[in-house]
Amino acid sequence: MPTEEGANTQPTDSAGSKAAILQIIGNVLVARSLAIATELGLADLVHTEPQSVTQLAHATGSHADSLYRLLRMLASYGVFAEDDDGLFHSTPMSSLLESGRPDSFRDLLTLGWQDIAWDTYRQLPHTIRTGETAFDAAFGATFFDYLASHPEANASFDAAMAVFSGPENGIIAAAYDFGQFARIVDVGGGTGGLIAAILSAHPGVHGVLFDQPQVVANMTGVEALTDRERCEPIGGDFFESVPPAADAYIMKRILHDWDDEAAIRLLMRCREAMKTDARVLVIDAVMRAGNAPDPNKFMDVSIMALTRGRERSEADFRRLFAEAGLRCTEIFPTELPSTLSIIEGARA
Numbered sequence: 001m002p003t004e005e006g007a008n009t010q011p012t013d014s015a016g017s018k019a020a021i022l023q024i025i026g027n028v029l030v031a032r033s034l035a036i037a038t039e040l041g042l043a044d045l046v047h048t049e050p051q052s053v054t055q056l057a058h059a060t061g062s063h064a065d066s067l068y069r070l071l072r073m074l075a076s077y078g079v080f081a082e083d084d085d086g087l088f089h090s091t092p093m094s095s096l097l098e099s100g101r102p103d104s105f106r107d108l109l110t111l112g113w114q115d116i117a118w119d120t121y122r123q124l125p126h127t128i129r130t131g132e133t134a135f136d137a138a139f140g141a142t143f144f145d146y147l148a149s150h151p152e153a154n155a156s157f158d159a160a161m162a163v164f165s166g167p168e169n170g171i172i173a174a175a176y177d178f179g180q181f182a183r184i185v186d187v188g189g190g191t192g193g194l195i196a197a198i199l200s201a202h203p204g205v206h207g208v209l210f211d212q213p214q215v216v217a218n219m220t221g222v223e224a225l226t227d228r229e230r231c232e233p234i235g236g237d238f239f240e241s242v243p244p245a246a247d248a249y250i251m252k253r254i255l256h257d258w259d260d261e262a263a264i265r266l267l268m269r270c271r272e273a274m275k276t277d278a279r280v281l282v283i284d285a286v287m288r289a290g291n292a293p294d295p296n297k298f299m300d301v302s303i304m305a306l307t308r309g310r311e312r313s314e315a316d317f318r319r320l321f322a323e324a325g326l327r328c329t330e331i332f333p334t335e336l337p338s339t340l341s342i343i344e345g346a347r348a
């Protein structure tokens with residue numbers, strides 16, 4: 001039986017269990033409907049005043065009856081609310097789909113990104129049977145190779161990543177003393193949100209945003225930084241080399257994209273490049289045992305399907321560090337709901 005810490009709150013009786021299973025089955029359709037509503041921009045349309053379905057159908061070029069039935073279902077989950085006059089209102093959940101707010105889920109729910117995820121998950125049985133990556137079976141290329149040659153998909157992914165990263169960056173910047181370093185490389189830093197948050201908090205620090213060339217070409221995350229010359233963009237392949245002679249190498253949500261062999265190779269590239277007393281800072285979830293609900297278990301299966309990655313336990317990280325010639329010096333938890341931690345390493 002699970003330990004108390006690892007227990008979950010799922011029903012134990014037959015009727016409750018049946019209802020819970022039906023709910024899980026239905027979630028597929030609810031998630032798809034949420035993405036369609038987001039793509040149509042319905043949350044923005046009802047933001048200022050409630051709208052009838054006729055108005056919404058007209059504004060979005062949709063079939064009114066079909067749209068009504070989709071909205072009625074979403075409203076039963078708290079996304080939009082229909083009143084007695086048939087007008088649809090904004091709700092706290094639907095407002096999270098609006099454009100232009102920093103905590104919006106909109107870019108995660110665009111059909112551009114969701115279609116990639118859905119086509120991948122269709123191949124999940126292949127992953128479970130063989131251990132091979134579902135994405136590769138669906139698209140005939142590895143995830144990051146595919147993105148490199150499909151600019152629209154790449155832009156959808158970068159935007160979807162920023163939905164996770166945007167609210168995280170300030171909290172991570174405050175969870176560790178990044179001000180002790182003169183030069184920090186953010187390895188696989190995406191569009192630069194984290195390095196910008198760190199540089200904003202520490203005016204004496206210089207940063208390097210290192211990622212694939214087509215990604216650093218779009219440094220949208222750095223735009224808010226007043227002195228952008230403190231952040232140097234460098235494009236390259238982190239399995240070949242990373243920029244040398246920095247005091248710290250950050251990798252946020254990077255090791256989790258890769259299997260152990262690739263993760264060790266990447267840590268070795270950092271070890272080769274770093275100053276003698278520099279730090280490697282892996283920022284990833286640290287998985288705990290037990291059955292408690294945990295968003296990282298969802299993420300773990302998602303990246304298994306997309307990239308052959310995995311979420312790891314503290315013991316896993318210590319082993320990877322050791323195999324790359326590093327030692328884990330300390331683990332700094334953060335206040336994030338995703339329970340990301342900063343796993344600090346130094347040369348062994």
Ligand SMILES: C[S@@+](CC[C@H](N)C(=O)[O-])C[C@H]1O[C@@H](n2cnc3c(N)ncnc32)[C@H](O)[C@@H]1O
Pocket residue numbers: 144161162165187188189190191210211212215236237238239251252253254257
């Ligand atoms: C999951 S995203 C994380 C982005 C960012 N660190 C964040 O937390 O928002 C993984 C990043 O790794 C980058 N990446 C993947 N393969 C790479 C490679 N071989 N060399 C450099 N960057 C790579 C991707 O372009 C992407 O920006």
